[in-house]
Amino acid sequence: TIYLDHQATTPADPAVVEAMSFAATHCFANPSSPHAAGIRAFREVERARGAVARLIGAARSEIYFTSGATEGNNLAIKGVVTPGEHRHVVTTAVEHKSVLDSCRSLRAAGHEVTVLPVDGEGRVSARQVAAALRPDTALVSVMLANNELSTIQPVAEIGAVTRAAGVPLHCDATQGVGSLPVDVRALGVDLLTFSGHKIYGPKGVGVLYVSNGLSDRAPLAPLLHGGGQERGLRAGTVNTAAVIGLGAAVGVLAAGREEESARLAGLRERFLATLAELVPYTLNSGTGPGFLPHAVNLSFEGTDAQQLLLEVTDIAVSTGSACNSSAQEPSHVLTAAGLAPERIRGSIRVGFGRFTTEEDAVRAARALAAGVSGPAARTAA
Numbered sequence: 001t002i003y004l005d006h007q008a009t010t011p012a013d014p015a016v017v018e019a020m021s022f023a024a025t026h027c028f029a030n031p032s033s034p035h036a037a038g039i040r041a042f043r044e045v046e047r048a049r050g051a052v053a054r055l056i057g058a059a060r061s062e063i064y065f066t067s068g069a070t071e072g073n074n075l076a077i078k079g080v081v082t083p084g085e086h087r088h089v090v091t092t093a094v095e096h097k098s099v100l101d102s103c104r105s106l107r108a109a110g111h112e113v114t115v116l117p118v119d120g121e122g123r124v125s126a127r128q129v130a131a132a133l134r135p136d137t138a139l140v141s142v143m144l145a146n147n148e149l150s151t152i153q154p155v156a157e158i159g160a161v162t163r164a165a166g167v168p169l170h171c172d173a174t175q176g177v178g179s180l181p182v183d184v185r186a187l188g189v190d191l192l193t194f195s196g197h198k199i200y201g202p203k204g205v206g207v208l209y210v211s212n213g214l215s216d217r218a219p220l221a222p223l224l225h226g227g228g229q230e231r232g233l234r235a236g237t238v239n240t241a242a243v244i245g246l247g248a249a250v251g252v253l254a255a256g257r258e259e260e261s262a263r264l265a266g267l268r269e270r271f272l273a274t275l276a277e278l279v280p281y282t283l284n285s286g287t288g289p290g291f292l293p294h295a296v297n298l299s300f301e302g303t304d305a306q307q308l309l310l311e312v313t314d315i316a317v318s319t320g321s322a323c324n325s326s327a328q329e330p331s332h333v334l335t336a337a338g339l340a341p342e343r344i345r346g347s348i349r350v351g352f353g354r355f356t357t358e359e360d361a362v363r364a365a366r367a368l369a370a371g372v373s374g375p376a377a378r379t380a381a
């Protein structure tokens with residue numbers, strides 16, 4: 001199988017597997033234990049924390065380990081907007097469900113939520129955010145890059161707006177951190193989340209960045225109560241092997257991100273050029289600087305993409321967000337960008353990754369084209 005679904009998850013880098021194996025064998029002690037073995041595990045966890053902090057331009061004391069971006073998003077949103085007084089939150093229509101549903105839960109608790117619409121590329125503007133702010137706005141949450149359309153949001157511009165207004169800004173950077181430079185101060189964010197498994201690290205571990213400025217002003221309320229790990233924000237014994245694996249993933253990423261992003265953009269170009277010779281398609285995402293370099297969303301009109309992917313069994317791509325694959329509704333992201341239902345029905349998302357070769361890209365284009373030309377993929381008239 002040619003794996004081209006790197007937005008859903010990535011395979012672990014060999015350096016990550018090695019680090020986790022080392023950790024499982026030699027750092028099994030509880031990093032909170034005061035004996036020598038515990039201190040050794042603690043040191044390795046702190047080393048990983050340092051690597052994560054350096055990756056995003058944060059201080060080590062601003063990094064909290066979670067179980068993934070879903071938990072990080074829930075913690076950031078529900079942690080800032082606590083029960084009691086009724087407050088206002090601003091987000092966008094194209095966020096991941098873990099953001100949208102966290103906001104929905106706030107609404108159910110009596111808070112108000114403004115969900116900003118996006119343009120045809122799936123993008124929100126800083127001006128829209130500025131217009132939505134109110135004196136009672138407690139949080140703005142905007143993602144760095146979209147998991148379906150690859151749209152990069154103008155987070156630094158939004159950060160300038162929220163900073164001037166004194167409103168905390170949360171950014172779900174899960175899809176962006178693997179291919180874009182991320183600097184929390186340049187972005188002007190107070191909270192930022194991502195997941196290990198989207199950057200060739202392990203599943204079940206993620207990062208929540210909380211600026212020290214925010215912690216001093218308005219400490220976050222934890223979701224889990226217990227042993228007070230992660231400075232009281234995330235109780236539960238730290239997942240040492242996963243955290244150490246994440247640290248290794250960050251090391252590999254930081255060493256080669258720029259060249260790798262350029263290589264992946266080249267593979268995407270080759271894939272699209274090969275496809276264009278064989279079958280007509282429409283691009284739903286852009287390939288310019290406002291979009292992630294390694295991914296593309298396209299439609300074969302008149303084709304049922306779900307059916308197509310069942311037939312083209314030797315490549316792994318997806319029709320949209322893997323998190324929503326059980327839902328039969330059309331993608332909320334493509335719908336928000338104004339795509340017609342027919343175009344959404346024929347849409348697939350292709351994401352190239354670290355172990356994708358040029359031959360893979362060409363073979364995938366040929367396999368998809370053959371599938372589209374096959375009879376069963378076409379819409380019954």
Ligand code: PMP
Nearest residue numbers: 068069070096147172174175195
């Ligand atoms: N946010 C975005 C933008 C994502 O793409 C994903 C993963 N699909 C998540 C959050 C959730 O990540 P996890 O499943 O690792 O919690």
